[in-house]
Amino acid sequence: METKEAIKEKSMVIQKDMLAKLFHELSVTKETGKKVVYTFVPGNLTELILSFDMLPVYPEINALQSGMRKKSGSYIKEAEKIGFSEDVCTYVKCDIGMMLNGNIGPTGEKLPPPDLLLLSYTGCFTFMKWFENLERLYPGVPVAMLHTPYQEDGHITPDQVEYMVKQMKEDVIPKMEMVSGKKFDMERLSKMMLNSAKAEDLLVKILETAKHRPSPIDAYFAGVYYIGPIFTAFRGTEEAVEYYTELYDEVMERMKLGLGPVTPEGELKEEKFRLVVEGPPNWTNFREFWKIFYDAGAVIVASSYTKVGGVYDLGFRHDANEPLESLAKYCMGCYTNMNLPQRVNLLADYVKEYQADGFLINSIKSCNSFSAGQLMIMREIEQRMEVPVGFIESDLVDPRYFSYANIKNRLESYFQMLDQRKIIMAQEAEKII
Amino acid sequence: MNKYYLGVDLGSTTSKAVIINEQDEIIGRGITNTRANYSVAADIAKDEAVYNARFSVLKKKLEEEIKANPAFKKYINDLESVFQYEQFKVRLDKLGEELLKTCHTFFKEEETREKMLQQLRNIRRAFKPVIKHDYLYNNLGAKNQFFRDIVSEKYNEEVNKLDMALFEPLMTVWDKSISPAENQLISFDFRELIDKAMDELREKYKNLPDEVLDDTSINFDAELNLLKGNFDHVSDSLRVHIDEIAKIDFNITNMTGTGYGRALLPFPQDCIRSEILCHAFGAHAVFPETRTVLDIGGQDTKAIQVDKYGLVTSFQMNDRCAAGCGRYLGYIADEMSISLNELGPMALKAEKEVNICSTCTVFAGAELRELTNLGEKREDILGGLHKAIIMRAMSLLARSGGVFNEFTFTGGVARNPAVLKYLSQLVKENYGDKIKINIHTDSIFMGALGGAMFARRNLNINLPAGKIETVAMK
Numbered sequence: 027m028e029t030k031e032a033i034k035e036k037s038m039v040i041q042k043d044m045l046a047k048l049f050h051e052l053s054v055t056k057e058t059g060k061k062v063v064y065t066f067v068p069g070n071l072t073e074l075i076l077s078f079d080m081l082p083v084y085p086e087i088n089a090l091q092s093g094m095r096k097k098s099g100s101y102i103k104e105a106e107k108i109g110f111s112e113d114v115c116t117y118v119k120c121d122i123g124m125m126l127n128g129n130i131g132p133t134g135e136k137l138p139p140p141d142l143l144l145l146s147y148t149g150c151f152t153f154m155k156w157f158e159n160l161e162r163l164y165p166g167v168p169v170a171m172l173h174t175p176y177q178e179d180g181h182i183t184p185d186q187v188e189y190m191v192k193q194m195k196e197d198v199i200p201k202m203e204m205v206s207g208k209k210f211d212m213e214r215l216s217k218m219m220l221n222s223a224k225a226e227d228l229l230v231k232i233l234e235t236a237k238h239r240p241s242p243i244d245a246y247f248a249g250v251y252y253i254g255p256i257f258t259a260f261r262g263t264e265e266a267v268e269y270y271t272e273l274y275d276e277v278m279e280r281m282k283l284g285l286g287p288v289t290p291e292g293e294l295k296e297e298k299f300r301l302v303v304e305g306p307p308n309w310t311n312f313r314e315f316w317k318i319f320y321d322a323g324a325v326i327v328a329s330s331y332t333k334v335g336g337v338y339d340l341g342f343r344h345d346a347n348e349p350l351e352s353l354a355k356y357c358m359g360c361y362t363n364m365n366l367p368q369r370v371n372l373l374a375d376y377v378k379e380y381q382a383d384g385f386l387i388n389s390i391k392s393c394n395s396f397s398a399g400q401l402m403i404m405r406e407i408e409q410r411m412e413v414p415v416g417f418i419e420s421d422l423v424d425p426r427y428f429s430y431a432n433i434k435n436r437l438e439s440y441f442q443m444l445d446q447r448k449i450i451m452a453q454e455a456e457k458i459i
Numbered sequence: 460m461n462k463y464y465l466g467v468d469l470g471s472t473t474s475k476a477v478i479i480n481e482q483d484e485i486i487g488r489g490i491t492n493t494r495a496n497y498s499v500a501a502d503i504a505k506d507e508a509v510y511n512a513r514f515s516v517l518k519k520k521l522e523e524e525i526k527a528n529p530a531f532k533k534y535i536n537d538l539e540s541v542f543q544y545e546q547f548k549v550r551l552d553k554l555g556e557e558l559l560k561t562c563h564t565f566f567k568e569e570e571t572r573e574k575m576l577q578q579l580r581n582i583r584r585a586f587k588p589v590i591k592h593d594y595l596y597n598n599l600g601a602k603n604q605f606f607r608d609i610v611s612e613k614y615n616e617e618v619n620k621l622d623m624a625l626f627e628p629l630m631t632v633w634d635k636s637i638s639p640a641e642n643q644l645i646s647f648d649f650r651e652l653i654d655k656a657m658d659e660l661r662e663k664y665k666n667l668p669d670e671v672l673d674d675t676s677i678n679f680d681a682e683l684n685l686l687k688g689n690f691d692h693v694s695d696s697l698r699v700h701i702d703e704i705a706k707i708d709f710n711i712t713n714m715t716g717t718g719y720g721r722a723l724l725p726f727p728q729d730c731i732r733s734e735i736l737c738h739a740f741g742a743h744a745v746f747p748e749t750r751t752v753l754d755i756g757g758q759d760t761k762a763i764q765v766d767k768y769g770l771v772t773s774f775q776m777n778d779r780c781a782a783g784c785g786r787y788l789g790y791i792a793d794e795m796s797i798s799l800n801e802l803g804p805m806a807l808k809a810e811k812e813v814n815i816c817s818t819c820t821v822f823a824g825a826e827l828r829e830l831t832n833l834g835e836k837r838e839d840i841l842g843g844l845h846k847a848i849i850m851r852a853m854s855l856l857a858r859s860g861g862v863f864n865e866f867t868f869t870g871g872v873a874r875n876p877a878v879l880k881y882l883s884q885l886v887k888e889n890y891g892d893k894i895k896i897n898i899h900t901d902s903i904f905m906g907a908l909g910g911a912m913f914a915r916r917n918l919n920i921n922l923p924a925g926k927i928e929t930v931a932m933k
Contacts, residue, residue: 405860408764408773415773432778439733443771446736449917450768 298323466910487512743769809842
């Protein structure tokens with residue numbers, strides 16, 4: 027495939043600098059003495075980690091970065107060589123393979139080993155097994171586990187919040203104090219929450235610009251960049267607020283000018299289809315995958331994946347008045363911790379509010395947190411919203427499971443379904459008149 | 460001027476073409492095997508559909524006369540068959556040229572070359588009259604439809620009669636020649652071929668025996684008898700009509716390409732549609748109450764849900780593995796050394812279904828050998844295999860949401876009677892007796908039909924005036 031240089035927005039450049047700075051800081055922890063916490067994106071406790079002046083590392087972000095840099099294939103093979111089965115989550119295998127290969131991060135700098143393993147989200151069973159493996163790779167490193175109750179009944183109860191805060195106070199915070207050698211500072215945490223909420227407000231506004239026609243953003247392919255800082259190491263920082271302010275201005279400007287989303291292939295000139303997408307994207311062939319949508323004039327106006335680190339559009343904000351309680355609510359409120367009826371309701375609302383022409387699922391072979399229930403979700407949306415639905419399958423970072431021809435064939439068929447529907451429905455409407 | 464629309468479905472195994480009129484009625488069908496050169500396959504299917512359209516126009520024109528005079532019908536049917544033979548003959552000559560060419564380049568030593576050439580001449584001499592006879596007396600049946608299948612079967616038969624030492628060189632020459640021969644596009648002159656066909660028929664009828672003999676090699680039936688002593692009159696009165704249909708220009712106003720190889724068709728982008736949409740639209744057009752469509756083709760199985768307009772609302776396809784599709788059956792037929800068309804009828808004779816895994820074609824082959832060793836009957840193994848295919852399709856149907864209202868089965872595999880048996884059984888078991896199951900004799904053409912129907916409907920929307928020139932096919 028011929029590839030020209032990808033077009034980037036200014037905010038993307040800012041983000042790249044932010045990440046470069048972080049990975050550099052991580053590479054020199056030996057010299058600076060900064061402590062490192064390995065943790066996960068869903069329900070992360072970033073502000074708490076930062077309040078102890080520690081640095082977070084997100085193994086699944088490293089895995090997806092490896093996927094985008096075409097390194098995941100060899101890392102996965104490394105992990106399989108030492109006994110990980112073909113069926114194990116490919117984020118895990120990619121991450122472990124990377125560690126076995128010298129733990130070189132996305133910027134080419136070495137990542138430090140963990141000083142603390144913080145398992146803050148238990149909704150994904152694989153996360154627990156993942157950290158059990160990391161514990162073996164880094165013997166002696168303390169582990170803090172925060173049990174996150176699932177929203178079985180479709181809401182978060184006060185008991186659940188209390189239960190989580192108790193775990194933080196009795197286990198997580200003492201371990202952080204021990205590792206960092208610093209005393210927990212509630213006031214500092216509370217101040218950071220003000221920044222968190224500011225950035226969260228902006229992110230919601232940015233994602234909601236997709237309600238506009240044409241949408242100035244792609245809320246899936248570009249969306250994964252937009253959520254980067256807030257879902258990872260920067261929530262609660264001034265930098266994150268600056269980034270989202272810049273991004274918001276950029277997007278508002280595009281909307282004012284009636285422009286479509288910026289894609290690596292250039293600006294999308296004609297918005298032909300508006301879609302809601304469920305499930306994570308494929309990272310190994312991200313640009314090719316995006317291009318199939320770009321070529322068809324398909325814009326993703328809303329996606330569940332961009333809610334994996336927080337469904338802020340439902341109203342949740344980190345709260346300076348109750349920092350620990352809001353961290354608990356945040357952990358329990360992430361997308362994959364919602365029960366299936368909640369997810370169906372959310373996606374149905376997206377189809378309606380974002381005036382989508384269709385609903386598409388990218389089902390991930392190695393992600394049970396997302397894939398379980400997807401066929402039911404699809405049928406429910408099809409029946410309730412009466413929009414054409416599509417289903418494709420790929421994987422997160424295992425390049426062996428991305429079949430370009432198969433995916434293209436299914437997507438093209440799906441776009442033609444939408445296209446043909448418009449033609450025939452227009453003819454039917456004429457008949458009625 | 461009448462307007463016609465063309466749909467071409469370039470599948471992984473066969474290429475189909477359908478021509479419809481303004482009323483969505485099928486007036487021409489063409490089918491051929493898909494080969495390395497897709498565009499040739501598409502053109503052959505399309506040309507066949509146009510020839511077939513001429514014959515159907517003729518039949519339609521003479522509808523009343525045909526009813527009153529059964530000899531007309533017999534004559535026209537025979538004529539179409541001999542017309543196909545005339546095309547076949549031209550292809551056979553091309554193949555002959557290729558075989559000679561290969562012989563010259565492949566056998567460097569003159570003596571060997573001469574020996575091989577002599578063998579080739581003998582083979583050709585032996586099978587040519589057999590094939591001619593099969594065409595003239597409709598003995599080909601449904602077993603062998605395509606040039607490649609017909610000639611390779613006969614060639615094989617002849618080579619097998621020869622010394623074992625000749626087998627390898629002669630088959631190598633064959634393998635190297637058949638593909639270039641079949642990838643050539645030959646343009647036929649309809650007029651010329653029809654005249655030749657009428658001459659052949661004259662010979663055929665002239666040589667008819669005066670009495671019905673016990674010899675079953677000649678298909679002497681009551682209808683044929685009608686022509687005895689009467690053929691001059693019949694052909695003379697039809698001549699003028701045949702002259703007319705030979706002159707018709709089938710103006711293809713718009714066309715749609717679909718199928719696995721659609722991207723390779725020389726069609727404008729707007730004229731390409733996914734086979735999922737086309738199969739569903741075709742099936743829905745023939746059976747308007749259809750809400751669920753199952754299509755089993757050469758390499759994929761699709762479970763499709765459609766709405767009342769025939770538009771797809773969702774679909775599921777096999778991913779990563781094509782076990783249980785048409786090619787799977789082809790592989791099994793090869794493993795059992797029987798023809799693909801014999802599989803279904805043999806499986807119908809099963810007294811029980813042996814449990815067979817359908818997750819991998821290659822493993823199913825191994826399983827088949829193992830079961831044969833264990834003494835299981837071929838019929839029972841095949842029964843199990845056919846059931847396994849349908850079990851796989853049932854899982855796909857469930858993924859797509861289930862079976863609703865009327866259920867229509869399309870694609871090449873719908874021609875297999877054992878597949879139909881297990882499908883009906885399992886659909887009824889899983890979704891109740893009330894589901895009406897539709898299978899049409901044209902099931903293999905549903906994708907091309909849907910394509911042609913889209914071509915008619917999308918004319919004004921997709922194609923700005925002048926973007927596509929009217930294609931006149933003579």
